[in-house]
Structures are given as C-alpha cells and as structure tokens.
Amino acid sequence: MKKDTRWAMVIDLRKCVGCHSCSVACKAENDVPPSVFRSWVKIIEKGKYPNVSKSFLPSLCNNCENPICVRNCPVGASYKREDGIVLVDPHRCIGCKYCMASCPYDVRHINPIRKIVQKCYFCHHRVDAGLLPACVETCIGRARVFGDMNDPNSDVAKLLATEPVIVLKPEMATEPRVFYIGADIDAMEPMEGHTEE
Amino acid sequence: MDIQVVYNTPHEIPLGVPIAVYFYLTGLSAGSFVISVIAVLGGRKEYKPLGRIGAIVAPVALIVAPAFLIVDLEQPMRFWHLFVFMNPQSPITYGSFLLTLYPINGIIYAWFLFRGEQALAKILGLLGIPLAICTHGYTGFILALGKGRALWSTALMPTLFIVSAMVSGMGLMIVLATLRWKYFSKGRPPEALAQDRQLILGLGKILGGCVLFDLFLIGNDILVLLTSKTEELAVAHLILTGRFAPLFVGVEIFLGGIIPALLVFLPVTSRRVRYCFLASCLTLVGILAMRIVVVIAGQSIPLH
C-alpha cells in the first residue's frame, strides 16, 4: 500500500437504481445478522401526483477523516487505520454504545449475536487483498466507485476532481470519505418525510 | 414538499433508560455531596446532621450508579477495559477515573466526618467538591460531545447537569432531613426540632433558587433550539408538543420545576415543612424525568 493511501467511495446517484444489491452483498460478505444493516438504501418518494419522483440514498459508514466515534470511544476499540478506514476491535469493544450515540449518521449497530458494535469498514479484508468492497463489486447500476482518493489516477480522485460531489452533514466536520454525486437533498435530510408516531 | 419515506432502516436509540438512571444517580450523589461539604464547612452546629446525611448518600448513590452503567454494557464482563485501554479524548475515560476517585474520596470524607475529625473532613470535602462537580459534569460532556444529537450538543449541557444535580441533591437532602425530623425525633429537645424545621425551610428556599436557575437554563436552551436548524427545531417540538411533551412539559417543567418553586416561595405554603417536603419530592421526580427526556428524546430524532 502506498504511504498516503486514503480509501474513499463515490456513489454516483445518477446511476443508482435502488436495488439493494449492495445491502445484501454486505450482509453476505460480512455475516451481518438480521435486524441490523451496515449498508442500506433509503428510498423516498416526493412531489404531488402526477409530478412525483423517487430518490435513492445508499447509506453506510463514511469512514470519516475526523471520526467522532473514534474520538469518543473510551477504550480505543474504535480506531482509524493509516489508510483512513475506521475499524472496531471486536475483542476490545465493551459495548457501551457511546460511539453509536456519537455518530451523526447512525451507521453503527450492535451485533445482536456477538454483542459488540460493528459497522461498515470498507471491506478492509478485501481491500487489503486487492479486491473491491463487496458492495462496490456488485453494484448493478455501476454507481459505486471505490479507490484511493490520494492517487491522482484513481477513478475516485478523478470523479472528486471533476464532478460536483457532496457528503452527508458536512457541518459535522467529520470529513466523510463517502461522497455522493447527484444526491437528492431531500433524501439526505433525515427529517424530511419523517412522521412522528 | 410532499415527501414520503418508502424504505429506510429504523434509527436506533442506543442509550437507554439505565443510562438516564445512571446520570440521575451521579447527579444525586454530586448534589448531596456538595451540600454535605457546605454544611460541614459552614461549621454551624445545626447543619451537622445534613453533613452526615450527605456524606452517606453521596458514596452510596455513586456506588449504585455504575451498576446501571455496567448493566447497560453489551459486554459487562469487559468493563475493566475502561481502566486498561484508555482514550484520553473520550469523556467516558475521564469518567471511569472520576467514578473511582470520587467515591473513594467520599468514603474517606465520611469516615473522618463520623469520627469527628472535622479538620480532615473539611480538607477531603474541599478536595471532593471539584471531583463531585466533575463527576457529574462529565456526564454532561458525554452528551455534549454527541455532536449529531441536537438536544445534546450544547455547551450548556455540563452546566445544566450540574445545576440539576444540585436540585436533585438538595431535594434528596430535604426529604431525608424531613423524615429524620418527623420520625427519628424521639427524645430530642424541642428546640433542636425547631432548629431542624428552620433548616429544612431554609434549604427549601435554596432549592427553590436552584430550581429557578435550572428553569432559566432550560429556557435558554429551548429558546436557542427553537431558533436553530432543522433537527434542533424538531427536537424542540418533540419535547414541547410531541411525544415527550407530557414528560418534559408536564413532569419535568411543571411538576418538577414550577410547582416546587411556587411551593417554597408562595407565602401560603412556604412556611410549612410538608409543602417543602412535597416540593423536594417533586423535584426528585422532575429531575429523573429530565434525565430520561435528555437521554431518550435526545436520541429520538432520526439521523438518516
């Protein structure tokens, strides 16, 4: 691995078809039990008949440059690797859930079987072996692109340089490493369409 | 705009009621400790019983408190990781040390107090006050550093926690002092009892003051929330008019704040111990409600 590698994902929502293949690929690859997801696709419907459209928003851990979850984890179980991937040490995590409460994106979950906190870690085991993350490899709309954003020749670097990208909640200063092209602001806004029961 | 969420995963509420209770207990402990120390430092004889009650309540509450914390851990058997793997950036890490030091200090303090070694007790008491404040203040930080949660992420949070700790600590002291006055007064001279009565009523006034200050802080917080961004607004509505309104407006503000304040300040009620007692009980309930509202409502706004 090059020294200043920074893994990043770009999701081109012009091409996402909301198929959930990423969600299921992730479950399969990472043994994610029922009731929790590391990657899921939010789907909203907006407008008034007959002017209505749909938007999709695949969600996963942003593997932030400045992860609040890591800062707040009391036992250092959450940590950031040199290449930017944020991981949870399964043997050290005490399950205090403070990281879950801290993450502005709610992408962490308790594994109901192993009783520790888990989340997307950019399939680091695959990436280390030179493979793409499972969700990227399978993306049927070819919307997900993964690579080293510090490598000027990588697809992600080119996309970041030439396309208008946005991240979720930039005001959190977490510096997400998941970027979206063509995202619908209404899908990114958690309160939109939220009805209080 | 007409927007319907067609598919999303449910958002989680990771920290539950045990955590709220944990916050409550540390608050009680810190409040009663501070009052105990003030009583001891004040040196007046009639405050002595207060000092003793506080000295016992504080460590007891604080020894029970972490139990709730540990119960809430998914891996309770790993709680010792907190002392071995430390992350200096995490408020919980401070917490684990405060939670150890503070009760130890409190026990020694109590020990000196009951042995009558006033001077040593005073020194430990003085040492203990910042510890107590930190121990509870840090819980405020735990929440304040949860950046994504609109209700938590305010610089007021530690202060709010400390003030509310004082309220609940004071409330508990009054309750205990009243019980002592009422039921354990056999054989005590009538003037001592009258003194106790004055003491209780006096404490009631201080309690009232703390309650008003607490309400003032909450008012500030709400005002800012109401004029902020989407999530802040949403959480303000959630607690003011939404699902949490009964608990927040009804129990925390009204029952646990306004009514006790009225009870201790209105001339008709302010001279009677039973109203003071009632006011204290209400603040105890009110602060518990506050902890629950902060913890649970704070996590009830979806983040995705």
Place this chain on the structure above:
Amino acid sequence: MAGINRREFIKGTAAAVGAIGSAWKVSEAMEPSVVGASIGRTSRRPRNSVVTTCLNCYARCGIFGYETDGQLMAVGGNPGHPNNRGRMCAKGHAGINILYDPDRILHPMKRVGERGSGKWQQLSWEEALGEVASRMRRLAAAKQQDRFVFLSTRDITSQDFTRRFCYAFGSPNALVNVPLSGWNKASAQALTWGAPFEINDVANTQYMLLFGANPFEAHLLRTSFVQRITEGRVTKIEHDKVHHGAKMVAFDPRLSQTAGKSDEWFPIRPGTDGIVALAMANVIMREGLAERDFIDNWCNYPFDKLAAHLAQFTPEAAERESGVPAADIRRIAVEFATTKPATTVSTGGISKHENGVQAERAVMLLNAITGNIDVRGGFCLPRQYHLPQPDPKPSVPDKSSPFFGQGLLGLEGEAGLLTAVERGAKVEMCMLYKANPCYEWPDTARTKKLFSDEQQIPFLIAIDSFMTETAVYADLILPDATYLEKLEIEAPPSFSMVPIIALRQPVVKPLGSVRSAEDILLELAFRVGGGMEKFFPFDSYRQYIEAQITGIQPLVKAGGFGYLEEKGVWHDPQKKPVYRSYEQNGFATPSGKFEVYSERIAKAGQSALPTYVPVKQTHNLADDEFILITYQWNVHTHGRTADSMWLSEIVHSNPMLINLEVGERLGLKTGDRVRVSSQSGEIETEIRLTQGIHPKTVAMSDSVGHWAYGRIAQAKRFKSKYLETEHIWWGEEEGCGTHPNAIIRHSSDPLGGGEAWMDTRVRIKKA
C-alpha cells in the same frame, strides 16, 4: 485467482481511465479490478471458486460460487460474463439462502394423511421412482399417456428436456408457465418480426420510451439490462465521441422505481398503452417524421395506407382513453422520432392484458416507423443460440393437448389447465417441476380446488425444493437440487450482440439426498421403458448437454464442455456485433418482412394492423371501482425467494398502493387494513397511500404473502442452524404480506394466450 494484488488493481484502474481519456466529465468510471474472487474474512485465505450461472431469476447471470471445505461461503458475479459483467442483484447474493434454507426438502416424501393434511413419510428414491414409473407404465398400458401432464417453470433453456420427456412418453401435455408472463409479448413479436422478444440496446441509445416496463426492479435480463440503462443515461466519451445521457420516459400507472427515476412519468390508465402508442405513430407519420426507408423496404404495408389507418388514433382520442394529455403525446412522439437512436422498452405492463398482443404490436410499430429496428442504440433482434435437440428425437404426439391455451400460435398454456379440466379433460397424473400454481396462478380458490381434488388430479408429483402452496397437495415430493447444485446449459440472449452459451454446474455437493430434476427424469425414462428410454441414450445429463453442443464447431474447437466447465461462458471470438442483421436473411416471418400487417391475426378475426381494443373488464368503471395491477419487487422473484432471509428482511409485506387523494376521500390512511373484492373473491390487506399512482388504479406486488413454502416466508421466528432465524423481527410488526392472486380472475388475450394479470376490477372497503 490467488494472484490478485494491489498492483494489478491499480494497473487495471489506470487502463480503464485511459480508455475514457480526456479530463472531461468522467462520469462513466469503471472499476475493473472486479476479478471475481473472494477471501475468508478472518482467515484471509482465498476461497475456491466455481464458475456457474445464476438462476434465482430468469436473467441467468454469470456467477462464481465461493466454497471452502465443501461449504458455499458466498456468491459473486463473473466479470467474464458479457451480460452481467461481474454484477449481481440482491437475489443473486441471496442464492446461498436458498441452498441452505432450513425448510428445504432434502429427501423424497410420500403423503400419508389426507391430501393437504401435511402428514408425510420419508421414502427412498428407489421406492419413490418405482412408484412413479409403475404408474406411468400403467398409463401407457391403458394408452392414456395424454392423461399425463407435465407442468414446469419457465426454465428457459432446459425446458427442452422436460418436453422431450413428455413427448417420449407419448404425452403432448408439456405445459410451461411462460403464458403466465410473456406469451402475449412473445406472440406479438413472433407475429411481427419472427423473434420472441427484443434486445433494447439501451447502453447506446439516446431515448428510452418505457411502456409498462420496470427494469430497475424486474426484467427478464435485469442485472445485465439495468447496468446498460444507467450507462446509456450518463454522458460519456466513447470512441472519441460524446454520448449524451439518454432521456428516459416512463408510462406506468404506478410510480415504479424506474418511473420514479425517469425524466418524465406518465401515469397512464391501465390497459390503454396501445392507443397512446398508436397516437404517437399517427403523429410521427403525419408530421413527416417517419423513416420511409425502413417502411418502404422492410415493412409489409405501404406507407400511405399505414398513415391512413393510423389517422383514426388521434392524440385526443388517446387522451380520452388513457388520461395522458394529448399535448404530451404529441410532444413525446416528436421527441421519440427526432432523437436518434431511440428504443421503446415494453414488458409485462402492457402485455399482461387481454389486449396485450395488439398493444405490444403498436409499440413495436413505433420503432419500425422511426427506423430504430436492429440499429445500434435501437430495438434489436435477440442474438441467441438455439441449442439443438440431440438425436434420436421423439416425435410430437399427434393428439394436440387439450390443456393448451387458446393462443393464436398454438402456444402452450398453463392456467389453461383450469378451464380444460373444468370442461372435462382428464388428468391421471400431474408432475410439477419448479412450479407452484396455487401461488402463482390467478383464481387461487379455483386453482386450489383443482390441485386438492383427488378426483380431478388423482396423482400429483412435485419436483421441487420447497413445500410450496401446491406441493402441500402432492402425493409424492421428489426433492430437486437447487441451481447451485446442478448441471444445466443456458443460451440466453446476449447484450454484447454476439450470442453466448453458458454452463451451470454444481458449486457444492447436493444436500441431503436431493437429485437434479434432469437426472430424475432420465432415470424415470429408463424405469418406465416401453420404448421411452430409446430417446434417452445418455449415461448422464452431462452427456445430453455435450451432445447438444457438438454442433457448435467453434465451441468444440475451443474445448467444448471442458471450456464451459472452466470458464462458465463462451462466445465465438470470430463473431463481431453486426446491426441490421435482417438485411442478410430478412425477418423470420412468412413474408420475410417486418409484418405491420399480419395475415395470421386477420385469420383469427382481429385487425391485421396494430389496433387498440379496450379491455372489457376495466373499460367502464363505477365510481367505487378500481383496476388492480400487480408488480414485482426488486429483491424478490415471484414466489421463490420469500424464504430467503436477506431478501425478506428488506421486503416482507406488500401493502396495497392507493392514490393519496383517493384514499383520503375514502377515509383511509397508510397502515389501515382494507377488504378488496373482485368477482373472484376477497382478500384483506394493509394499504399505503401514495402520490405515485393513478387515481383509478391500485397496486399490489405478487412477490410476498405466502401461506406455505417456509417459515421465513411466513415471517415466523424459529431456531435453526443456518442464519439467525430466531432474530426474524418483522413477523409481529409487519407480517408477511397478502398474496393478490386470490382476487385475480383467470383470463387471457385471445391472440396470445397469455394471462391478463392487470385487468382486475376491484372494490375496496375499510376492514
């Protein structure tokens, strides 16, 4: 496959970027390090990979099964497959759920209680096959082979083998479920240009006009098709030319995921697409936008007469029928005719109607008059091998099957069995293979009655992997190997425009004592004997497949079966994509032309020219009546995937969609339960109000709502060794949905014989 390293990854990436070139918008980024490999998450050791072909739906994507110590660990796409190019849909990944499903049937079972009582006894294959064979022999002895009915899934390529079995036995009743889906479309296409369907070259198109198609969620070639759509939809540089993102316009009464992402959505009244397409054709002809060349040279009807015929379909008339504004019809027609290349995409939404054949023909006409037939980016003929039947071939029994649908081309019907038996046709033995009529057929009550009645079907055999809604009535269940445990050959149409042949091979050893259906049939043929075995001179199904491909010389040269075993898929490297292929031999129609005018339809008593026939059932609706349409979810395949944990976790219920304003007028809100009734029956279902549906339409998916099949499909929580089934959470909260077919009436297009799924008239009452 072990040798994947970071350097290769980076190299591959650079190469792809190089191909795209210029610093100008790189929106067509590819990540070519998809190499089709998998490693253990904790061991970090590469897993063994077996290349094969998915069959969790009919798209037949190329995949790898990743296995360690005989256990299937994961499934992934095969980047070497020219269709899906390494991608896989959610259902594909969940194939492993099917393989290890705790409710799979792993041993032959015999009914011991009453029919449908659920009492079973395990028996050996010897006993099971012995019983079937002796019953078949008895039938043969009584010369009643025509009372043997074989119902099988649209298993596409291996269908030939089941047909062979039937014919060899002497029964004409080889019924497949295609009429449930594509017969109307297939008939229209076969009648018009001699191929059963088209390939829309969407990756290269500039305009996609969707009629009743929802490829983002369901399509016969879904994963392969979808990636080409998204490719065509973005601006990119290709061959040094700018490809501008194609426009996509969707006609669908329901805001499907595809419609929701289209540039324009027209909520059309169900069953009226035909007239809209014809009105567009009319506008194009009248405005002088038609491509005369193609019409004059390749259509069998003169330009002027066609224009005259179309003149009756004015945009205004179309608006009255369909609710689509005439101005929009005009505008879209002009856009479609002036944007080149362009293609329509039409599937079940228009063909699953009583007027499906005419509607599909009208849509095809649009492509013909705009010169988009078989051009790059247009509406293309499928490139596909038709694998030959190895000799000796059984002859088709002289008697025609009384169970066939009434399709004009004599296409075999399935639900036709219902009416045929009611009319008195006799069945002695019925064999189901991968078919679940009680779930997937219309008129559930009627269908159930047929299959549960020992008078009507005295002996029922199910070759299936699950205890389906129909298998519960079986007398004998023969457990089939799943597609991850069996050998099959496939020749799907190709998106690279060069035909392909693909192999499906076992990734793991079959579980329990299950056997592949083909092996079961092969052995049965021998046991039944009486001459039947002559047509099966193969030691194994593999030998049969090998015989099928011997005729394809270049494949044999490349290594034949061995090549397929190793690579999974083959295409002739000499063949280059050629468009306008019809210029070589004409169209496979009687006239050799694109038959705008169909003599065969005229003979059947309908208009030989594309026309619009209103759907009787739904044409005139009372105020409180609605048209029920159905649709497929993106994570399910009809009735077969609901027992897959990962899929049902995402979609497990199917609230009926009702237009928000209409719903509110009826005093309904999302989450309410309603009773929906039609002439076939009544169901109770949850509803969801939405802005995304035509006011006179309500919609339900047919993907969920099982009452048998498996415990996961029914959202039950239980302990099992595979997956954490005790954590199934949706049962209490949301249930497992309601299947709509109980209120869908059995009817079909008289021309195509295909089921009219979308023509149900319903009333709604709050429950």
